[in-house]
Amino acid sequence: xxxxxxxxxxxxxxxxxxxxxxxxxxxxxxxxxxxxxxxxxxxxxxxxxxxxxxxxxxxxxxxxxxxxxxxxxxxxxxxxxxxxxxxxxxxxxxxxxxxxxxxxxxxxxxxxxxxxxxxxxxxxxxxxxxxxxxxxxxxxxxxxxxxxxxxxxxxxxxxxxxxxxxxxxxxxxxxxxxxxxxxxxxxxxxxxxxxxxxxxxxxxxxxxxxxxxxxxxxxxxxxxxxxxxxxxxxxxxxxxxxxxxxxxxxxxxxxxxxxxxxxxxxxxxxxxxxxxxxxxxxxxxxxxxxxxxxxxxxxxxxxxxxxxxxxxxxxxxxxxxxxxxxxxxxxxxxxxxxxxxxxxxxxxxxxxxxxxxxxxxxxxxxxxxxxxxxxxxxxxxxxxxxxxxxxxxxxxxxxxxxxxxxxxxxxxxxxxxxxxxxxxxxxxxxx
Amino acid sequence: xxxxxxxxxxxxxxxxxxxxxxxxxxxxxxxxxxxxxxxxxxxxxxxxxxxxxxxxxxxxxxxxxxxxxxxxxxxxxxxxxxxxxxxxxxxxxxxxxxxxxxxxxxxxxxxxxxxxxxxxxxxxxxxxxxxxxxxxxxxxxxxxxxxxxxxxxxxxxxxxxxxxxxxxxxxxxxxxxxxxxxxxxxxxxxxxxxxxxxxxxxxxxxxxxxxxxxxxxxxxxxxxxxxxxxxxxxxxxxxxxxxxxxxxxxxxxxxxxxxxxxxxxxxxxxxxxxxxxxxxxxxxxxxxxxxxxxxxxxxxxxxxxxxxxxxxxxxxxxxxxxxxxxxxxxxxxxxxxxxxxxxxxxxxxxxxxxxxxxxxxxxx
Numbered sequence: 205x206x207x208x209x210x211x212x213x214x215x216x217x218x219x220x221x222x223x224x225x226x227x228x229x230x231x232x233x234x235x236x237x238x239x240x241x242x243x244x245x246x247x248x249x250x251x252x253x254x255x256x257x258x259x260x261x262x263x264x265x266x267x268x269x270x271x272x273x274x275x276x277x278x279x280x281x282x283x284x285x286x287x288x289x290x291x292x293x294x295x296x297x298x299x300x301x302x303x304x305x306x307x308x309x310x311x312x313x314x315x316x317x318x319x320x321x322x323x324x325x326x327x328x329x330x331x332x333x334x335x336x337x338x339x340x341x342x343x344x345x346x347x348x349x350x351x352x353x354x355x356x357x358x359x360x361x362x363x364x365x366x367x368x369x370x371x372x373x374x375x376x377x378x379x380x381x382x383x384x385x386x387x388x389x390x391x392x393x394x395x396x397x398x399x400x401x402x403x404x405x406x407x408x409x410x411x412x413x414x415x416x417x418x419x420x421x422x423x424x425x426x427x428x429x430x431x432x433x434x435x436x437x438x439x440x441x442x443x444x445x446x447x448x449x450x451x452x453x454x455x456x457x458x459x460x461x462x463x464x465x466x467x468x469x470x471x472x473x474x475x476x477x478x479x480x481x482x483x484x485x486x487x488x489x490x491x492x493x494x495x496x497x498x499x500x501x502x503x504x505x506x507x508x509x510x511x512x513x514x515x516x517x518x519x520x521x522x523x524x525x526x527x528x529x530x531x532x533x534x535x536x537x538x539x540x541x542x543x544x545x546x547x548x549x550x551x552x553x554x555x556x557x558x559x560x561x562x563x564x565x566x567x568x569x570x571x572x573x574x575x576x577x578x579x580x581x582x583x584x585x586x587x588x589x590x591x592x593x594x595x596x597x598x599x600x601x602x603x604x605x606x607x608x609x610x611x612x613x614x615x616x617x618x619x620x621x622x623x624x625x626x627x628x629x630x631x632x633x634x635x
Numbered sequence: 636x637x638x639x640x641x642x643x644x645x646x647x648x649x650x651x652x653x654x655x656x657x658x659x660x661x662x663x664x665x666x667x668x669x670x671x672x673x674x675x676x677x678x679x680x681x682x683x684x685x686x687x688x689x690x691x692x693x694x695x696x697x698x699x700x701x702x703x704x705x706x707x708x709x710x711x712x713x714x715x716x717x718x719x720x721x722x723x724x725x726x727x728x729x730x731x732x733x734x735x736x737x738x739x740x741x742x743x744x745x746x747x748x749x750x751x752x753x754x755x756x757x758x759x760x761x762x763x764x765x766x767x768x769x770x771x772x773x774x775x776x777x778x779x780x781x782x783x784x785x786x787x788x789x790x791x792x793x794x795x796x797x798x799x800x801x802x803x804x805x806x807x808x809x810x811x812x813x814x815x816x817x818x819x820x821x822x823x824x825x826x827x828x829x830x831x832x833x834x835x836x837x838x839x840x841x842x843x844x845x846x847x848x849x850x851x852x853x854x855x856x857x858x859x860x861x862x863x864x865x866x867x868x869x870x871x872x873x874x875x876x877x878x879x880x881x882x883x884x885x886x887x888x889x890x891x892x893x894x895x896x897x898x899x900x901x902x903x904x905x906x907x908x909x910x911x912x913x914x915x916x917x918x919x920x921x922x923x924x925x926x927x928x929x930x931x932x933x934x935x936x937x938x939x940x941x942x943x944x945x946x947x948x949x950x951x952x953x954x955x956x957x958x959x960x961x962x963x964x965x966x967x968x969x970x971x972x973x974x975x976x977x978x979x980x981x982x983x984x985x986x987x988x989x990x991x992x993x994x995x996x997x998x999x
Contacts, residue, residue, distance in 0.1 A: 219927030224911040231934045241858050247832060251825040265802045279914055302914035302926045342800055355802050362805055383794050384802040391804075406792035415796055422794075534938035 207488070209249035209519050210327040212314035213237050214256075217334045220307045223299045227469050227502040228348040230307065233334050235504065235532045239512040242528035248519035250327065257312035257356070265355045265384060267343050274350060275305050291344075298345035308351040311335045315353035315497055319360035322455060322493040329494050329518050333511050336459045336499030338378040339405060347376065347405055348500075354457060355384040357495055358391055361455050365493075366390065369453035371444065372397070373483050374461020374499045375471035377408030377424070381459075387418040389573070392451045396440060396464075398472055399426030410565055420573040423447065423566055428558075429472040430550035433479025435559055436464075440483050442563050448490060450570040456494045458487050462501030462510040466548045469502035474548040477510045484514045505535050509542050824864045830871045838866060838873045845880050894932060898923060902932065903945050 218234030240246060262271045270292055277285050277300050289295045301307075311334040318330030338354055339347035354370070358381070361368050370385075372378035372395040385391035399408045414422035425439055447453075463471035465480055487494060496518060501507030516523045525541045527533065533540065794800075827835075842862040862880065869875040894902075898921055905916030913929045921929060936942050 216927055219930040221911060221913050221926075221930045221933075231930060234931065234934070241860055244858055246825055246858065246860075246863070247827050247835065249827070250823060253822040253824050267799075279912075302917075342802070359802060359805065364808060366808060379794065383800050385804075386794055386796060387801050388804050407794055412794055531935060532938075 206520060207328040207518070208326075209329045209331065210252060210318065210321050211240075211246070211249045211515070212252045212254040212318055212330065212332045212334075214254055214310045214314065214334070217307065217310045217314075220301065220303050222301050222348070226299065226348075229502075229504055230334075232501065232504045232507045233498075235508040235530075235535065236333055236511045236515075238530045238532055239508055239527070240515050242530045243512065243516065243523045245512075245515050245519055245521060245523070248521055249331075252317065254310070254314035254317045254332070256306070256309040257316055257351075257353075258309070261316055261356060262308070262312060262351050264359050265342060265352060266340075270343055271351075274308060277304070278302070293344040293346055294350075298348060298350060304350065311337065312351050312353040312356055315357040315495065316360055318495045318497075319357040322495060323361065323364045325493075329488070329496060331496045331515060331518060333498040333515075336374070336461060336497035337380075338372060338374060338459055338461075338499060339376070339380045341380050341383060346380065349380065352380045352384065354378075354381050354459060354497060357497070358385070358457055361457070361493075361495070362390060365453075365455040367392070367451060367453045367455075369447065369451060369456045369492075370394065370459070371456065371483075371487060372459040372461070372499075373440075373464055373480070374459055375464040375468065375473050376404055376461065376500060378459060379405045379407045382407070382412070382422050382424075385418065386414055386422060387416045389414075389417050389421045392421045392423065392447065392453065394423040394425070394443065394447055396425045396427060396436070396443075398429060399424075400428065403472075410562065413569060420569050421451075423569070425562060425566060427473075427562075428553035430474050430548070430552040431554050432474045432552050433476055433482070435552060435554050435556075436473075436475055436479060437482060438556075439559050439563050441486060443566050444486065444490075446567050446570050450573060453492065456487060456490065456492050458484065458494060458496045459499045460484060460496060460511065460514060461499030462507040463499075465501070465503070465506050465510055466546045466550075467503055467506065468500075470500070471502070472550055474546065474550055474552065476546045477506070477513050477543050480510055481514050481517050485517050488518060508532075508535070509544075513542055823867065824860075825867050830866075834873060835863075835866075838862070838876065841877055842880055845877070894924075899936075899941065902929065902936070903941075906933075906945075907949060 213233070215234075215237075218231045218237070220230040222228050222230070259271050259275055262274075273285065273288050273292055273294075277288075277294070279300055279302055282289075282300050289300075294300060311332070314332040315335040318332050318335075321327050321330050332353075335353040335357070337349035337352060340349035340352035340355075358368050358370065367389075368391045370378070370381055370391060370393045372381065372393070374395075375398050377397040377399065378393060378395040382393045382395065385393055395408060397408050408424045408426055410424050410426055412422055412424050413420050423443070425443060427436075427439070460480070460483075462468070462480065464473040464475050465471065466474040466476065484496070496514070498507075498511060501510070513523070523542065525543055527536055527540050527542055839859060839862060842859055846859070846862075862876070865879060866873065866876040869879065901920040902916065905920035909915045909919070911933070913926050913933070917924065917926045917929055924932070
């Protein structure tokens with residue numbers, strides 16, 4: 205099935221610099237765009253120069269004071285804001301650089317617009333490689349992230365979608381998104397990440413399940429360093445398959461942090477571009493409206509390779525291993541290929557036993573929420589006083605949802621349980 | 636001897652009754668790199684300390700067999716504690732699974748506690764993970780990045796709950812019918828659906844012949860983003876787009892207009908004095924360009940021959956200061972020169988761009 209793909213890129217978004225020695229390099233986005241164009245991938249998707257998000261858009265999630273601060277602070281006047289810096293966690297990891305707010309409004313606008321296009325059914329897949337800044341909190345910056353474009357995008361999707369699934373394959377835990385939706389069952393967050401040894405951000409324990417009505421709607425898959433393609437797939441596929449079966453989302457947001465690739469400057473996994481791409485391919489095969497965003501990724505050449513390759517997967521085009529001629533070709537020395545061989549010194553610390561145990565743990569928790577989707581469509585907690593208006597409001601979506609369930613949800617379910625031999629699931633059932 | 640053996644066993648079974656079931660590592664143990672070898676090693680170590688004299692051992696064992704379990708545990712305190720610890724932890728885990736709602740929000744998870752209690756996982760490890768020492772060639776000047784460790788440990792390790800942390804979820808759902816019209820000012824710059832691929836390629840070929848780019852494009856047909864945008868603006872009317880292309884060839888140059896030799900020199904001197912503080916360079920050295928343009932230029936420049944020359948020059952200058960005055964390390968200098976030449980002799984894209992810059996400067 206050919207998907208209609210929209211791609212959002214602001215030509216200026218790559219021209220920001222976090223400061224000397226900072227591992228986050230927005231210019232990677234320009235390199236990716238150049239590769240995408242020179243591979244001819246733009247012939248298969250709609251290219252948008254996205255709208256820039258306003259402070260008002262950002263305040264749909266963030267606090268007014270925080271956004272106001274981001275808008276005003278510059279490297280020149282930073283002295284005047286000294287007392288706010290630690291309050292908003294701006295400084296070392298999240299420096300104040302020239303054009304900070306512009307940068308935020310560019311990547312946030314692109315995610316927001318991607319969500320709107322999906323809502324309006326203008327496209328099936330929306331790509332924003334500049335987005336995916338999953339650490340940003342309501343009140344503060346964190347881990348190179350200032351504004352959480354993912355949360356803002358999901359909030360937009362929630363206007364039309366009863367259940368949104370968030371999948372995070374960054375090497376770091378998607379704490380900002382998880383926290384934002386910790387108490388709701390309308391968003392399920394699933395994060396695969398390195399956990400332990402004080403690895404940033406320190407959250408992402410498998411016992412973080414969500415709370416109140418959001419309990420069991422936060423799924424965490426903590427992994428250890430050195431995980432390779434095969435092991436990753438061993439957890440990713442069954443976990444996402446089970447999530448799809450039990451949660452039945454109507455839209456997906458996929459965060460493709462490329463710091464889970466081998467030899468990342470900050471990461472410690474051993475995935476190849478192909479292994480990373482396999483996850484994207486799988487999510488695409490679920491045939492739901494999907495917003496694909498970037499995220500971490502601190503070895504410039506590998507991030508560019510990875511997201512270019514994933515763009516090609518999303519538009520269903522095969523591209524050659526030999527990189528096309530671009531102004532950035534020298535960055536890809538000495539091999540000049542899309543899929544260089546993975547050489548890593550990190551040993552895979554994830555035993556098969558461990559991976560099976562964690563998959564089982566996730567499965568057991570998901571089983572608890574299998575009936576919840578039908579509950580939460582009514583949206584009214586048991587004892588609340590139902591006003592006439594409210595009942596009316598909620599009946600309609602209910603009807604529409606059941607149609608959608610027919611049209612959209614059953615289909616992908618068949619696809620991945622009939623398509624391959626689904627051993628994982630059977631095993632889990634027996635156990 | 637058989638008696639002793641049985642007594643020994645007896646003593647042991649008392650000791651580890653709880654542990655005497657089939658070893659089944661729980662998921663927490665797996666998480667935690669639980670290592671049952673450890674107790675084995677400890678036992679061996681203990682054994683080594685035990686008196687060698689068989690009769691002494693015998694009497695000790697006899698005494699032990701008469702001891703109440705508490706005393707015995709105390710005697711083997713080290714080992715006993717260890718075993719008890721794990722089993723207690725295990726129980727706690729099971730418990731915590733059941734009553735998580737009470738514990739998980741307010742305090743760090745049990746797992747987190749275990750992590751804290753493990754001594755070898757200290758700050759050094761975290762520092763290693765953070766600024767991984769695998770620094771590629773391209774980041775060689777970035778190796779100095781090492782965030783504050785204090786800051787590092789300050790991070791909240793729990794997910795917070797409250798109105799200060801969660802997003803406000805919109806109530807109910809919109810209906811597709813009454814949706815607000817889509818009114819953001821985004822710009823569609825290319826839509827491939829209305830036009831045949833072959834036509835696009837023909838158009839691009841013609842566009843290239845009009846624009847006559849100064850960089851050789853190779854045999855491959857290169858996509859020109861600007862030309863495609865123009866085609867889009869002309870409603871996919873190829874003739875109209877070509878007509879407009881012919882009308883203003885110059886304005887259709889690269890998104891980044893070309894840099895003059897003077898600008899390049901100022902930029903380099905800015906890098907030398909201010910490092911990668913692009914906004915300061917912009918203010919003090921290259922006022923003709925925006926900060927964004929400086930950043931873009933930096934990434935093209937850093938892989939160019941110009942950069943190699945620049946880098947070896949600054950390295951030499953630094954050397955002059957650090958070396959003992961009057962002494963010149965000729966070998967070092969020789970090697971560096973060689974190095975510079977080797978790199979610049981490799982095919983280099985940026986040479987072309989730089990040449991173009993210079994050429995253009997001359998023609999102006």
